[in-house]
Amino acid sequence: MFTAIKHKISTLVSDFKYYVARWQHSRNLPALEGRDRNILNALKKDGVYVKTLADLGLNSSSELLKAAYHQLSQMENANNDHLEQKWPQISTVTGLPEFYAWGIEKRLLNIIENYIGLPVAFHGVHLRKDFNNKHQFGTLLWHSDAEDRRIIKIFIYLNDVEQKTGPFEYIPRSLTSLFSWNYFRLYYKLWKSAYMGIDDEEVKPVIPKSAWKSCPGPAGTVIIVDTKNALHHGTVRTEDRSALFFCYTANPPERPDLCTQYWDDTYPRAELRSSSDAVKVST
Numbered sequence: 001m002f003t004a005i006k007h008k009i010s011t012l013v014s015d016f017k018y019y020v021a022r023w024q025h026s027r028n029l030p031a032l033e034g035r036d037r038n039i040l041n042a043l044k045k046d047g048v049y050v051k052t053l054a055d056l057g058l059n060s061s062s063e064l065l066k067a068a069y070h071q072l073s074q075m076e077n078a079n080n081d082h083l084e085q086k087w088p089q090i091s092t093v094t095g096l097p098e099f100y101a102w103g104i105e106k107r108l109l110n111i112i113e114n115y116i117g118l119p120v121a122f123h124g125v126h127l128r129k130d131f132n133n134k135h136q137f138g139t140l141l142w143h144s145d146a147e148d149r150r151i152i153k154i155f156i157y158l159n160d161v162e163q164k165t166g167p168f169e170y171i172p173r174s175l176t177s178l179f180s181w182n183y184f185r186l187y188y189k190l191w192k193s194a195y196m197g198i199d200d201e202e203v204k205p206v207i208p209k210s211a212w213k214s215c216p217g218p219a220g221t222v223i224i225v226d227t228k229n230a231l232h233h234g235t236v237r238t239e240d241r242s243a244l245f246f247c248y249t250a251n252p253p254e255r256p257d258l259c260t261q262y263w264d265d266t267y268p269r270a271e272l273r274s275s276s277d278a279v280k281v282s283t
Helices: 002-028 035-048 061-074 097-103 106-116 179-193
Strands: 048-052 091-093 121-131 151-158 169-171 211-217 221-226 232-234 241-250
Touching: 002 048, 002 241, 035 106, 035 211, 035 221, 035 241, 048 211, 061 097, 091 232, 097 121, 106 151, 106 241, 121 151
Parallel strands: none
Antiparallel strands: 048 221, 091 121, 121 241, 151 221, 151 241, 169 211, 169 232
């Protein structure tokens, strides 16, 4: 009992310091162009913004795509046709300059800092291939990420994604605002699952399927999302999907132990690189 109370007090103190730090940093947030403020406003409202690389207009996008397709061609055959559950095949590409350069584009970091409200840590990049699966498990379940209080992840499709390819899907934040009844109902279900995720049938009584937002799109589609505060999942697919996953938090994040996967040996690395080079790129 005493330990639980002590932990609760520690959490409240930590949260108070976090909100004070955001308030203090608010006067130091970088200025945004009008087009980038539209992205910020969408993130604040619903937690997700969808665009294409061409429309986003970052200088290093063409080099990023060339490197991504080259690395994709180098990934080994997964040899998983016999498995009932086909887990994603992931390669860490943070150490390759084309990926790293895109991830620290100044315009991008400015948008993310304005949303997170604190100096930003860019943790790295995964190249990920998701396979056809008939049932929900893992990240195909509805879930919320836990690295920080606010997290920005950027997904870039490397092939055309339609329903059969399993597009990213989310519930707008405006439908699950903090302390709303919908929020409590959904996050109670998540708590009961030990935060491992809940399936479609558990979500439907709270948020009808008609309100879920699916994100199909051509190769080069960019999805910017707060994966902490927008409940989301990948959908069941009959064809494989390949994508890049970039990860950003405040610097430092609430749970740094969950961020090391973007530069350590959790997954095969396309290039060896020291952890000090791969994390905590501040703005």
